Amino acid sequence: MRLLLVEDDVDLQTNLKTHLMSAKYSVDVAADGEEGLFQGSEYPYDAAIVDVGLPLLDGISLIRKLRAENFDYPIIILTARDRWQDKVEGLDAGADDYLTKPFQPEELLARLNALIRRSVGQSSPVIENGPLMINTATLSVSVADRHISLSGSEYKLLEYLMLHLGEVKSKTVLTEHIYDQDFDLDSNVIEVFIRRLRKKLDPESRYGFIETLRGQGYRLKKITGEA
Template sequence: MRLLLVEDDRELQANLKQHLIQAHYSVDVASDGEEGLFQALEYQYDAAIIDVGLPKLDGISLINRVREKGRDYPILILTARDSWQDKVAGLDAGADDYLTKPFHPEELIARLKALIRRAAGKASPLITNGPFSLNTSTLEVKKGQELVPLSGSEYKLFEIFMLHQGEVKSKTVLTEHIYDQDFDL
């Protein structure tokens, strides 16, 4: 799954990227709102994590523009602003969830998994197709009761197929969702 992370705090950005990569996500990063807007409109993402307090273009404006352009992937707001008014503004702009700093990376990843599942029309972390099952919480793939060992890239590919059953995906789309933008293909 390919994510966009728009965060201006370089240390937090690097830390989050590392946690997300360990959770088998491909992560593109942007450090300001303008760069984030360019990437959000230029590339296909499964979800985005956007800070509200960004330089050049604030996160709420960024989300508004992304939604105006018809991008409907899930967006999670990540911010230190925790008043109910800020939460309402973010959700009204088109965000799907709101997480305040400080937070635990495990909570962020759990929320992302839930948002991506729901966007694909799946409420449960257990997705099945024939004899195969995928548990997006434990990252386990099984055929019947037997655990199927997969590499990180194989897991990402299998997850895309399971979340988009019956859909045709081009090689380009699959490649973009499996690898980071700076990965040399």
């Protein structure tokens, strides 16, 4: 999952980025509202975290502009203000949730995970597809109750496909959503990770979880029964 973090406090920005990356998120950062608006409009994000008190363009205005341009990914606002009117203003602008500083990074991760799941119609952190199961809270993966060990990039790719079960995703879309803006979008690394996932998840090719659609991309097949 690819996130946009708009926060002008350098120490907090660094701390949050570290925690988010440890949770297998790819994170782009911006230190002011104008840069946040540019990135939020230019790149495909799965969610955004926006501080209210930003320079150049405040967080509330940033969110209003993104929503006016029909960007509908989940947004969490961060605020040092404790007046309920400020929180209401943020939610009315189009934010989906808020956290008041100071807060624990674990709470931010839990709220973020929940928002992303709900945005694709998943209420539980446990997502199942036949014998394949992932837990987006613990980052664990299993097939027929057998634990599967994945690298960070392999997990990101599988999680994105699981959250968009049955949908065809091109290599470009997959790369854009699991890597930050500095990654080489022309790379064939997605093909490598797809091969690794197939070998780890389905070494005997019993289930055929991941389908290749020539010229279109990849799809995680819905498993409705035993293969």
